[in-house]
Amino acid sequence: MAIDNITLTSGMFNNLISLQQIQGKINTTQNQMSTGKAVNSALDNPTAFFSAQSELQRATDLSNRQNGMSEAVQTIQAANAGISSITTLIESAQGLASSAASTDNTLSQATYYSQFLQLQTQITQMASDSGYQGTNLLTSGTLTIQFGQTTGTSSLTVNGFGASNTGLGVTSVGTWTTAGAAQSDSAFMDNAITTLRSQASSLASNLDVITTRQSFTTNLISTLQTGANNLTLADMNEVSANMLQLQTQQSLATTALSLSSQAAQSVLKLF
16 A cells, blocks of 8 residues: 555544534633633624624713813812802902991001902902813803713803903992992992802802713713623633533544544554
């Protein structure tokens, strides 16, 4: 018999093919065990893979929106802190005006007025310092918060206002040595405080909307991620059972291949 004519027996060939197939399944199962996913690529399950990728991408986009919401919260809180401090300054100015109105001493009135002018400057500076990341709602800045996955689909615009002393009308009709000037300026300050309280209420309402959307977005991201996982994650109990079964099949196929080889060797002894 020519050596070139020697080939695998039918039994050995079938057992070898079986071993190769089992090894391929073992490799796939080991990959599932290491990643925790039954679907790791489009080759495993195109429909599930691309559906999961779509949901995860949407979750990522919404997560980016959450960053914007967090920044918006800080911007509004900075403006609110400014409003609170400016209100305190105006209340102090009202105290000075009241003191000036209650005395006839022009020197004292002039001193109170000088202090009032200093507070005017501080009000304007406080408003200027109440911005965050380049947006200042107390210098008539505008803040737009995107909530939806696509720009413009869902958003909120917060309009700022002028909180400087001139913007609030915290000015003077004249030096407080003039009769009635301090009382008139105090009335302007009453109006300014009313404006600040109204703006603070508006900011609080907008802040409530943003924080509500933050919570909603967090829950939605969790839902999307869970949905994606349901499409791709493996049942580890099932995967472990499959691995045990495949290892058993591999052992049996190896034994069968060995027996086929022994049978072939027995035939060769006849020659």
